[in-house]
Amino acid sequence: MDLTGMRILTAPTTVEHPHRVTYHPETDTEPWRLVAHCDAPVGAPCRLWCAEGCEEDGAEEHAEHELVDQGQCITLEWLRLSDVEDFYAGPDLTEFHDGPIRTFWDFDGVQWEYATTNPTSDALAAENGDQR
Ligand SMILES: [Zn+2]
Numbered sequence: 001m002d003l004t005g006m007r008i009l010t011a012p013t014t015v016e017h018p019h020r021v022t023y024h025p026e027t028d029t030e031p032w033r034l035v036a037h038c039d040a041p042v043g044a045p046c047r048l049w050c051a052e053g054c055e056e057d058g059a060e061e062h063a064e065h066e067l068v069d070q071g072q073c074i075t076l077e078w079l080r081l082s083d084v085e086d087f088y089a090g091p092d093l094t095e096f097h098d099g100p101i102r103t104f105w106d107f108d109g110v111q112w113e114y115a116t117t118n119p120t121s122d123a124l125a126a127e128n129g130d131q132r
């Protein structure tokens, strides 16, 4: 699946915060890492896309296309394009931790912050459809 240029809305979903991260501390053999998870059920908005191969929802015909479950979470696909922490857009942290996250779209793709914090201005702008 080619995600280049794809723009879809992941929020609001039917599950309040279907996405979360787990923090895995450094071990003797591996550096620390952050892993993203999706708990949304089949058919949830973050798993839906059309079967026509559209690359963005701005495509003229796309509004007419039926959205079908893709068998996986598209938001997580985005987060797997690099290290999960690379897409973090919340306030400065001393360390990542486990917790539910809020995802939103900026111009280049998906961003996230912890759902336990107040939405940053970027998240609010994205929810309001303001693609700066
Ligand atoms: Zn389409």
Ligand SMILES: [Zn+2]
Pocket (backbone or CB within 6 Å): 018, 019, 038, 039, 040, 046, 047, 073, 074, 075, 076
């Ligand atoms: Zn998801």
